[in-house]
Amino acid sequence: MNPRFIVFDGNEGCGKSTQIKLLHDHLERQGEPVLLVRDPGTTRVGEMIRHILLDPANTDMAMRCEMLLYMAARAQMMHELIMPALKAGKTVLSDRFVSSTLAYQLGGDGLTAEQIRAVGDIAIGGHWPDLTIILDLPVEKSRLRVQAKFQKQTLFGTVSQPPTKDRIEERPVEYHVRVRENFLAQAEREPHRYHVINADRAPDAIHADVLKAFAAV
Numbered sequence: 049m050n051p052r053f054i055v056f057d058g059n060e061g062c063g064k065s066t067q068i069k070l071l072h073d074h075l076e077r078q079g080e081p082v083l084l085v086r087d088p089g090t091t092r093v094g095e096m097i098r099h100i101l102l103d104p105a106n107t108d109m110a111m112r113c114e115m116l117l118y119m120a121a122r123a124q125m126m127h128e129l130i131m132p133a134l135k136a137g138k139t140v141l142s143d144r145f146v147s148s149t150l151a152y153q154l155g156g157d158g159l160t161a162e163q164i165r166a167v168g169d170i171a172i173g174g175h176w177p178d179l180t181i182i183l184d185l186p187v188e189k190s191r192l193r194v195q196a197k198f199q200k201q202t203l204f205g206t207v208s209q210p211p212t213k214d215r216i217e218e219r220p221v222e223y224h225v226r227v228r229e230n231f232l233a234q235a236e237r238e239p240h241r242y243h244v245i246n247a248d249r250a251p252d253a254i255h256a257d258v259l260k261a262f263a264a265v
Contacts, residue, residue, distance in 0.1 A: 051134050052265050053175070055145040058183035059228045060217060061193030062247045063254065067183060068143050070255045071262065075139060083133040086143040088121030091128045097121040104218060111156025115164060118149050119171035126172050134175075146172065147180045147242075151230035152216065176241070179265045181258060182231050183247035187224050 056068045068084065075082040089098040097117050100106060122145065133140050146168040153159055169176075185193075194217055235242035243261040245254060 050139075051137050052139045052179070052262075053130065053134060053142070053177045054139065054262065054265070055142045055147060055177040055180040056183065057144055057147045057151075057180055058231060058247060059151075059185055059187065059190045059224060061190040062183040062185040063251065064143055064183055066251055067181075067254055067258055068141050070251070071258055072141055074255075074259065081136070081138040083129065083138050083140045084143075085125060085129055085140065087125065087145050087148070088118055089125075091121075091124050093124045094121040097124075102216065111153055111159060114156070115149055115153040115159060115167070118153070119146075119167050122146065122168070123171040126175065131173070131175065142177070145177060145180070147177075147182070147231070147234055150234055151227045154230050155226070178241075179261065180234075180242045181261055182235050182242060182244045183254070184228070184232065184244050185247040187221060187228055189248060190224065190228075191221065 054071075056064045058064055072082055072084045087094075088101060089095045097120060101109075101114065101117055101121075130140050130142070146164070149164050149168065150161055154161060154164065232244065235244045245257045245261070247254060
């Protein structure tokens, strides 16, 4: 077995959950042991932190606090799940990771990429992913996909459900434009660790590119 640590990341609505599940199921069919996790979360401590981070009521949270909470959840998940799985020969697939913080929290409260990477290195004990797949989607289409989650079909057309967007989804479009730019900048800076895939296509076409990127690791 060749255990690998693979991260799926990208802006809101880019299809991470779909693509990570497709790869997970593919690996299981191939008989490869695999662990699927989401960041933040998966562990008991991580899920509590996730609730704090995404709760729309926490509008007073400073960006540095936000960054550190994400890193704390990762530290727990690395200790409790990811490192034991890799040592046992399992491939680990993570829905988001430090790459998300380098996109979503970069610049907030003056945070630099170097500061975030330094804290991230401590949180994950220097065990960086073998590959981070960025599913890239134009922000205008990303916003439409997110909005669709908060609508439902009726006999009389589409109506909005009560607002349940999380704290990050509620941020303005300008913020999400910067997030996308930050993801692409990471891939440009470290092309040996990142692979960008056009997410504005059919899921099967995206999955085919995911398999190619995975096979090259």
